[in-house]
Amino acid sequence: MTEVKMTVNGREVSGDVEGRTLLSTFLRENLGLTGTHVGCDTSQCGACVVHVNGKAVKSCTMFAQEAAGADVATIEGQAGADGSLNTIQQAFQDYHGLQCGFCTPGMVMSAAALLKENPKPTEAEIRNYLEGNICRCTGYHNIVRAIMAASGQDVPAVAAE
């Protein structure tokens, strides 16, 4: 076991890990931050996406020790201190961009990374950027609309008028 230290959602944390301890395992098991989900073992589903030093990564495909000293952001750190949803989270609720919720943390973190790189993405850019995030419930339609809305672009209302 090796002690690893990092900053997670602005808080200094540490824990004992093995070489094989994945960042996702460290977050879920050591820190109890179970919002980061694991939906596959081939680095494709993206339910585990977190930000490491500001970049979206798949936390199931990175060892905890590789994140030593890093600044890590997870879904648990996205809402305001008073619990209010951030712009992206609120848009996902407003536009029904989630159903079972399992892929949602990774979707929100990927969306945040996209909007940092590209504040006004087109529909095609959003769809292409989500290549590494699989959702089985929504058919992506409302996820795309939520991200459009979060970027301040016009989106038709969700339900039939």
Added chain:
Amino acid sequence: MYNFDFEQPASVEAAVAALQAEDTLPLSGGQTLIPSMKQRLNAPAKLVSLTGIDALKGVSVDGGTLTIGAATTHATVAAEATAYPALAALAGGIGDPAVRNRGTIGGSLANNDPSACYPSAVLGTGATVVTNAREIAADDFFDGVFTTALEEGEIITAVKFPIPEKANYQKFEQPASRFALTGVFVAKTADGVRVAVTGASEEGVFRWTEAEEALSANFTPEAVDGLTASADGLISDLHGTPQYRASLIKTLTKRAVAAA
């Protein structure tokens, strides 16, 4: 996965020294190695991470040569290899955004997955692979599926690309993995045209020499019309027959020439 010791040296020398230990593997972005370790297909006693070595990172241009540090991520190449747009575009199409933030050019080349994108750019450009010990020409580097000219303990430090007059990469994605079902990299330089094909052959990346000759004489899509890529030795799997891949090689070559 099996447990292992983790080491993260800060210099190439320290990494090379650490790699002398038995059952030790270098770890770069880990986007292929870690999934294979989860499946217990790889069981190193020690992993030596190369991502802590600043000397292995970065994109630079010197005259007609673009040099990329081995531990440079795909995302960085996509953003910074502006002097070689076809290469930047290729890097921007590997995996997905999160994978591109971790995966590196050196890791991809050392792994030499038969469906990876980078080998086609290196072979298609006639690039030079620089290691801690020597420089290896692209034509000598790739040595069949998942095999390269790298010796045990030898690590890639950089890749030097001569910037071509024109180039383009056409990737036809395997629908599940999003690796190349077939990918064709075409580059035109003063010395002629190179055409490198990935994803198609059981032997890994290869050059389509007939197309190179035809395109060196006449760099237009029509120059390829009369040619037929051979289906011999091409991959047959759930996603396509050898004949299908042969057809894709020709179609993608024409599209690459048109887009270059």
Added chain:
Amino acid sequence: MPKDHGIGASPKRREDIRFLTGAGNYTDDINIHGQAYVHFLRSDVAHGTINSIDASAAEAMEGVLKVFTAKDFEAVGGLPCGWQVTDRFGEAMQEPKHPILAEGKVRHVGDPIAAVVAETPEIARDAAEAIVVDIDELPAVVDMKAALAAGAPKVHDDLTSNLCYDWGFVEENKDAVDEAIKNAAHVTTLELTNNRLVANPMEPRVAIGDYSRGTDEHTLYTTSQNPHVIRLLMGAFVLGIPEHKLRVVAPDVGGGFGTKIFHYAEEAFVTFAAKVVNRPVKWTASRSEAFISDAHGRDHVTKIELALDADNNFVALRTDTHANMGAYLSTFAPSVPTWLHGTLMAGNYTTPLIYVNVKAVFTNTVPVDAYRGAGRPEATFQLERVVDKAARELGVDPAELRRQNFIKPEQFPYDTPVAVSYDTGNYHATLDTGLKMVDYANFEARAAESKARGKLRGIGLAHYIEACGIAPSNLVGQLGARAGLYESATVRVNATGSISVLTGSHSHGQGHETTFPQVIAEMIGIDESQVDIVHGDTSKTPMGMGTYGSRSIAVGGSAMFKAAEKVINKAKKIAAHLMEASEADIELADGQFSVAGTDKSVAWGDVCLAAYVPHNYPLEDLEPGLEETAFYDPSNFTYPSGAYFCEVEVDPDTGAIDILSFNAADDFGNVINPMIVEGQVHGGVAQGIGQAMLEHAAYDENGQLLSGSFMDYAMPRAADVPSFGVDHSCQTPCTHNPLGVKGCGEAGAIGSPPALVNAVIDALHRGGYPVEHIDMPLSPSRVWNAIQSVK
């Protein structure tokens, strides 16, 4: 103006807050103090005889608590099958034992042989690798027709063959159908497969068993769509634990799509093992493990013949299907290709004579069971493909051929020749809506534009029917179901007027926590925030059958409605007492009880308080309290229907398909929450597109799964699908449930595959490539191969 509350409004989902902040409580998020972990050693061969299992090295490893094999389960039962099909000759289907751990033989890749319980998941896996299993590999049967050939290897040695059943429906019609087809003016024939799929909810399955010596109580936390069904099956048939000592909890569940209906070996294992090792035992499936242990879906091979008269009227239909059961009978497997499939073969049409033959076959593959749509997609696909082919052969517009043969609005209720009675529908209306949505009239101009770019454009249509809201218990009992299919609800009014609804339905993405309160709020006239839904815990909710078959609102919602009606009726009695009026004069609106024709009123909350603080209360006539339970058993299925249109562009050089538009015009009857209904259609359509062009659980001839991870099993991604057009303005309410609802969960997955395939075939024909059929998935290589075959 759209409504802003109650039935028909689209309030934001309240469950989203926890899912969006990482505060969901999925089964893998639960850790119990002292828990151990299990790893299953699974067969890597499809068929073999187990000669010996030597676990001594594994048992000696530090951190290993116990290694289990079949011997440890001699005293318990196998996994039960919940549906018995009777064959054409009146005989019961062949039903093999399905042990928790393999007994003597392994029958598919992934069949569990042994299980290691250890201190950590990694130790358990390390130890499982140290178990030495001596297996003599046997020839595997994978292809269904080969499995039925004389001399084929038998999956189960104690059965007479690999034939589970040979089912004929309606058997009495067989000769008449044969005769009609022989004498028809035109017969269109099509042979096709319905590709095997893996449901792949994003949350892999997890199970945690916990046992209390102090109370002799077992608790199972599991990723289930129906915790009461699991408790019943596992308690009564497998482990022999009475219900009052067994609690099953299905907390937040990350998608189900059918594959989390069934009772699985891992659930029984952790429940059993927790008592043996006296520690909680946790199992978390990896995705790779899910591919070889979750029940698969579909996998039919069919020949269908449609006979028409000289005026293009459908006169008879005959289908012949082989349905793969896999190596064992999963919980509801036998019902899927029979009662959920044959009964839908009339589609939307007046075809008077129909005969369906289904041979269910055992093979050395993972068991196959219900997956979103379950039988109805298989029926719809073959029917809507053969109708399209008939239109082409006859040179008529496919939309008009359908319209000509539709059941007309005035013909409802309509008794089909395949035993079901459609209560309501208006297929002309959904078709017309769909035609407008896709601008059918201007398609030719769009096709010409594509052609100018070297692309082939095509348009495809499918019109589906489905039977939802399963279903009348007495009917399904006659058909072989070994369970009732009612639903339950308790409406528990609290002293200050807030309400907890305990429901047997289970939400794993459907949004019940938001929609169910909309109904209660509408009925009483109080704010939705005053109503909460409790589900997913057998210790809290009355016995209910869970969520599948688009049944939650139609059956579970109706149960809730009935319970709420009882509550309101009692509350009216209390209100009458408080206002010293006659009960018959009491009206309830906007949360106020009033006396008709007067200005006297009393608020909902005051009546509730009176029920629990019964100082001024008719105690001699009425018990205190305000809590009622209802069990609702429907009298019929519900029958949603709709028109689905897909427009595609095919690249003839690569075979790649680009979906340009996808439009769905559905009739779901009354709609509680349009936002959620549309989301259900979006998700269903994406899954149908996945089946039609991406997904395939493919086996090689040795029974190895070739697409055993997301590296080879192509899941639909955001860029594979377009934005969808959806419409549910055509509403013919269900006549036999109190809410007039039909259910919307499966429609998208049912209507979309034939629409997409029809579009691609249309594109190829228009492009000069007369391809009659391509089996799903329509991968680029398959489309390219088809083009080459007609060049």
